[in-house]
Amino acid sequence: MRNQVTLKDIAAILGVSASTVSKSLNDSHEISQETKNNVLRVARSLNYVPNDIARSLKSSATKRIGVILPTIESDFFAKIIRAIEDEATKRNYKILISLSNDTIEKEKEAVSILLNGSVDGIIISLSQETQDSQEYSHLKNFSERRLPVVMFDRVCHEIECDKITIDDFEATREATLHLYEKGCKNICFLSTISQTSVGQLRKEGYIRALEELNKESENLIIEIPNYDQFNPILKKYLKEHNIDAIITSDQLSAICTLKIVQENGFNIPNDISVIGFTDGTIPKYTIPSLSIINQNEGQMGKQAFDTLISRIENMNAEVPKEFTHEILKTDFIKRQSSL
């Protein structure tokens, strides 16, 4: 930048060469202790900070990773970022965040920009539009460029890379069976994310559970395209159907469900049980407190970062590692909203 102190400046002051300064700062054994001390002293006094950009250009390693997310205004993704950032800081990496706002256009843009050498690797969760349209061409560039990528949560099979998800299918399947055992006979699945892989899997898990219970013909599925229509759709559904449990596709829709169900005169959990996804402070403080499927975002974010880094560091290995798909365990946290 403007007033950057450079190696040259330090070199000039001490009357040595830039390379001597460079080596001193990197504590090379080639340099005498005395020179090292001098360099260090001057560097500190000038508040010298090495220029990362120049280093990156030289080494073609940026020590930065790109993170592309559909949104950040969600407990789930916020926790993921926090976990990635935590881990990145420990390992001396910086994170560059791009938000796709669930559009394929912004996702493509983010991808193409990050492809320009700004980052050593990418962690991505696909936009709704991408998953809906199944257009993955923009993601193919990564492998061509040999830029490591890790997908998490919203992944696709069409692209070969490391992947991390929870077992979305199992999570709702188990939740459904659990509710059934507790006595719920008319279990409903409510989704605001039907266009995502995650939403699909959660729906399928629910349907599988019904099949196992020989109730597949009785599936009760509510799909809500956006939050403006949440209230009218759910309200109508409650009127027209006999329901005693609702599994929702995510945290926010569970919170909305809690309110609407009660507004319509039902007691939770006596009349209707409600289960959501993603833990946090808020599920503890809803009325009633919310039973949820904990996705262990901390572990997921850490895992995504670690996988990416080991891929980056193995980039030049003779034998490329096989791509992995890590499926993390969820756990169920029972609170007041479910039987």
Next chain:
Amino acid sequence: MRNQVTLKDIAAILGVSASTVSKSLNDSHEISQETKNNVLRVARSLNYVPNDIARSLKSSATKRIGVILPTIESDFFAKIIRAIEDEATKRNYKILISLSNDTIEKEKEAVSILLNGSVDGIIISLSQETQDSQEYSHLKNFSERRLPVVMFDRVCHEIECDKITIDDFEATREATLHLYEKGCKNICFLSTISQTSVGQLRKEGYIRALEELNKESENLIIEIPNYDQFNPILKKYLKEHNIDAIITSDQLSAICTLKIVQENGFNIPNDISVIGFTDGTIPKYTIPSLSIINQNEGQMGKQAFDTLISRIENMNAEVPKEFTHEILKTDFIKRQSSL
């Protein structure tokens, strides 16, 4: 990165020089249309993307800005990031995010790393620890390096730079007076962020309102150091004091307050009114829905970014602009939780 296609590659294929390619891609008038076409064709076929790092090194402009935040797991900061990212994308900037987790140590680290030429400017909201300890030395480096900085929300007077806040003082002052007019006589201020400038100002606004009402001796202030102690502290307070309204310092504490107040047998708003900060989907779906002071995060984030960019672009101006402190208007959104 590894398989980067470079200008050289294109040049070699076409048998021209790298600078010709560079100029062609930048649509320089010096180059014939024919050559430009050829270059473009080859560039596209190779999937060429210019290397940002090299460009930055050359131009000493990175087209990146750093964003340092206390946390991301908060509706307020998430919305701010969204707004900054939106604006940044429009203007062709990328954002580099660092989280201080409210510690001064991580904040210092972030600052020193961003000082190394990785970004053209910085947007920061101070960590709790920084504001508590009043140690700002690490922030002085910015001006020395002439790296533009914009502070928002949690700011300090000791550092000269552009600042953006809402009128925290006025917001609680008005909310207090508003509640008083509605008939609340024992208005309480509950804060989980007493160690921040924002928390202080909100408290002072509340106190000022009491003074104006000649009730300053009756101030009812609840300070909660962390969420583990939320329930016990508030519960005890409710037992020992006669309260008919609570203004909380932020969104999350309002949500917690809603629950605890009702659990202890009070009706909201008939017995006790509750007002929080920061709008979003959740305040609409709490039970009862939450009256809030809207901080217009979208505008705040945009403003922060725009201010930073105009500062960056005016870096080389003869007459440096005066630093500004923009104070944004809030608005009150009344829902069911307050009279």
Next chain:
DNA sequence: ATGAAAGCGCTAACAG
């Protein structure tokens, strides 16, 4: 133990 020189990829002044 130190320094000179080359080069990472790109741009821009200057020549031709």
Next chain:
DNA sequence: CTGTTAGCGCTTTCAT
């Protein structure tokens, strides 16, 4: 209209 050259700040042989 195109090419040569130099240089952004740093690292890294290779000489000395």
